[in-house]
Amino acid sequence: MSSLLNSPATSAPERVSRATLAGCGALALWAFLALLARMAAGVPPLQLTALAFAAGGVLALAVVAARGGLALLRQGPLAWAHGVGGLFGYHALYFAALALAPAVEANLLNYLWPLLIVLLSAPILGLRLGARRLAGVALGFAGCVLLVGAGASFPPGAALGFLAAAGCALVWSVYSVTSKRMQAVPTEAVAGFCLATALLAGVTHLLFETTVVPDARQWVAVLLLGAGPLGAAFFLWDAGMKRGDPRLLGTLAYAVPVASTLLLVVAGEGVLTWRAGVAAVLVAGGGLLAATARG
Template sequence: MREALNARHLAMAGLVLTTLFWAGNALVARATHESIPPFALSFWRWFIPTIYLLPFTLKAISRYRDELKKHWIEVIALAFFSVGAYNTILYLAAQSTGAINIALVSSTMPLMIVLFSALILRELPGRMQLIGLIAAFCGVIVILTRANPERLTNVAFNRGDLLMVLSISSWALYSVLIKRWPLNIPLFPLLCILITLGTPMIFPFYLWELNTEGGFDLTSGNVAALLYVGTLPSVAAYFLWNNGIKTLGPGTTGLFAYLIPVFSALIAVPALGETIEPYHAIGGAFVLVGLIASSWQNRTRKPTCRTGP
C-alpha cells in the first residue's frame, strides 16, 4: 500500500514537472515563431533526441523486436499521434492564431481525454473527477480572462484554432490509446522507439517548408531554443506523462494540463517582466483544488495500464 502511494506521489510530481516543461515549450515556440519555421522547430525538436537516444533505441528494438512485430500497427499509431502530429500541428497553429486562443483551446485537453476514455476505455468519470475537472477549468478561465469574463467575447476564432483542436485531439487520443494498448515494453525503451518512428513522419513537411520558405539562422538564441525543446519538453516530459498515465490513468493525468497556463504566467514574471496579480492566485487555487479532488477519487485505485513488464 505504501509503495503504491509513493508511486502515485512520484507520478504526480513528475506531471507537475511535465507541465512546467511544456509551459516553457509554449513560450519558446512563441518567442521563436518569427525566426524558426514551425515544421523546422518540430523536426529538430525530435531529431535531436533521436540522435542522442540512438544507442538505447537500437538496444530496445533488438530486445523487444517480437513485441514490435506483433503490435507494429499500434506502435506506429502511437508514434504518429504523439511525436508526428501533436506538436507539429501545434507549432503550425501558432503561426495563425493568438496566445489566448491557443490557451483556450488547449484547456479542453483534459475534457477530451475524459471523453476518449469514456468512448474507447468505457471509463466514466466519477463525481470527484468531474468536480476536479470543472474546478480546474474555471481556474484556467480566471487566469486567461484575468478575472474579466468580457474578455471571452472579444476572442475571434480562425483556421489556426481548428488546427489547435486537431492538435489537442491527437494528444488526447494518444493518452488514451497508450492505455488501451498495453505493450510489453518498458516506458523508456518505448519512448525511444516512438521518437525514432515519429521523427521521419515530420521530415517530408520539413523538406517542403525548407524548399518554399527557407531555413533559419543558427544564432545562439535559436540553438538554445532547439536544445531546450529537444530535451525537457520532449524526452523528459513524455516519459513523465506516460508514467502518469500508467500510474494514475489518463483521466487524472489529463487534469494536470491545467497547470500549463499557471506555469506560463509564473514564467512570464521573470522572463517578460510581468507581475503576479490576484487573478493568478485565484485561478491557481481553483486548479489546485481540481487536481486534489480528482486525485483523491483515484487514490485507492490500482493502475490498469501496463506499458511494461
C-alpha cells in the first residue's frame, strides 16, 4: 500500500489525493465495525479484540511477506508504543462500550473521534481550523450532547459503556493525529502492531475475563472484522493520516456514524429513536459543513 502511494512517477499533489482517498476507504470499512461487533455479541471484549486482531494481523502479515516487506516490521519502541497503544486502547474500549450500553447510542458517542481529530489537528499539527470547521465541530458536539444529555433514559450500567465510548474516541483521535508525526514508520509495520495488539489483548483477557467458545455466527463476525475494519482499514487509514489531509478525513468521518447506525437498525441490532436520529443528522451535518471549508 505505501509503495503504491509513494511511486516515484506520482506527483506530490497526486500522492496526497490518493492517500486521502485511501483514508476514505478505511472510513467505508469502519461503517461495518459496530454491526460486526454486535454479530459477535457474547464474546468478552478483550477476547474479541484478541481474536479479531489475530485474524487481521495474520492476513496483513501474509500480504507484507508476499511483498518482501518483513524487514519493515523492525521499528523503534516509540513506534510500537504508538501503534499498539492506539489499536489496543481504542478497540478494547469500543467493544466494551457496545457490550455495556445500547449499541446505537454508544456507537454514535464513539464518533466524537472525528470531531476531536479536527480540533487536535490545530494544536498538534499546527493546521488552521477556521470558523466554518469550528461551526461543523460545534454541530457534531451538539448531536452527542443531545444523545446522552438531560432527558435521555438508559438501562443501568449504560453510563460505564458511554464512558468507555468517550474514552475510545479520545484514544483514536490522539492516535490518528499523532500518526502525522510518525511518517517515517512504514504502513507495513501495522501488520506487526496488529499481532502485538492481539497478544496484549489475549494476555489481559486471560487475566480479567472468562473465555467463551465462539459459535459459527461469532466466528464469521471475527473473521470479517479481521479482514476489513480491523485489517485492511488500518493500512488505508495509516496511509491517509500520514500522507493525506487529516482535517478532511476527520470531517468526512462524520458520515460514518450515520451509515453505521443505519446498518445496526436495519439488522435489528438497535432502535433509531428520535434522539438518535436527530443526533445522527447533527453529526453528519457538522461533518459536511466542516468538510466544505477551504484552506
